Amino acid sequence: MNFENIETAYNLILENCQRLEIQLQTTNLYEALIEQNVCFINSEDITDKKIKENNEKLRYLNLSEEEWRRSFQFIFIKAMKDQFLQANHQFTPDSIAFILLYLLEELTHSPQLDILEIGSGTGNLAETLVINSQKTLDYMGIEVDDLLIDLAASIADVIGTDISFVQEDAIRPQILKESDVIISDLPIGYYPNDNIAKRYQVASLSEHTYAHHLLMEQSLKYLKKDGIALFLAPNNLLTSPQSDLLKKWLKDYANLIAVITLPENLFENKAYAKTIFILKKHIDNIPETFVYPLSDLQAHENITAFMESFKKWKLDNSI
The missing domain is CATH 1.10.150 (DNA polymerase; domain 1)
Incomplete structure (x- = not known):
């Protein structure tokens, strides 16, 4: 380079x-x-x-x-x-994108994967994965914002990457094939349409529902039985005011197999700090949840320790 x-x-x-x-x-x-x-x-x-x-x-x-x-x-x-820039117009930085790429490579076995990104934004995460993956990725991004969809598509045209971007509200029902991997740097906030939200198990009856909860539930509908979902979600995902609704849905439909916290200094505003949550649909042999605090993504020894710990967890749990 x-x-x-x-x-x-x-x-x-x-x-x-x-x-x-x-x-x-x-x-x-x-x-x-x-x-x-x-x-x-x-x-x-x-x-x-x-x-x-x-x-x-x-x-x-x-x-x-x-x-x-x-x-x-x-x-x-x-x-x-x-x-x-509003939070949802900011790009997923390389330090996080390459961690997601590592997890994608480690948790999948096929040399060719169907990837669906929910809320593809500027397209930077899509480009990072497609360009740098050792696998062949059939990649589709869904984004509701017309400015961002035009931006991502125009960049893909210039670079020449084979990525499809579709402008849709991902919370509304879509006709999509199931994917090996669902990935999302989840947009944060409330979803304004209560009539759409009430179709979901995570829907709140007392206020607008968190959009990131709805997107997580929706995403699992497009995930293959043996697929994985990689989500960047708020640090308080499992403790927020609507978390009981999310945890009830998780209990019935998915297993949380990994939680990887990220350094707060990666985020311009600590209130928007996120954690990586990895889900699989219900499986027979539920692994012990991998929990790891990544304290510094710039220090080589910290990344090496994380990778060694993750590989040991994979081996111990026959992932």
């Missing part, structure tokens, strides 16, 4: 986005990035000579898929620093 090329690409993309923000009369960097991606793909239609020139320089760099992804990620970081 050429980090100098990544930096050059980032600066070229950013300069084009800044020009496009003025032309589009927007202060939203995501909107400008979508337009930049369209300009890059359809270069013959571009009248702005500087944008066209920068995109030719981008082409000349001949970036790898991972170099493209890193360049776009720097744009996401720029957006987080310079603009107010």
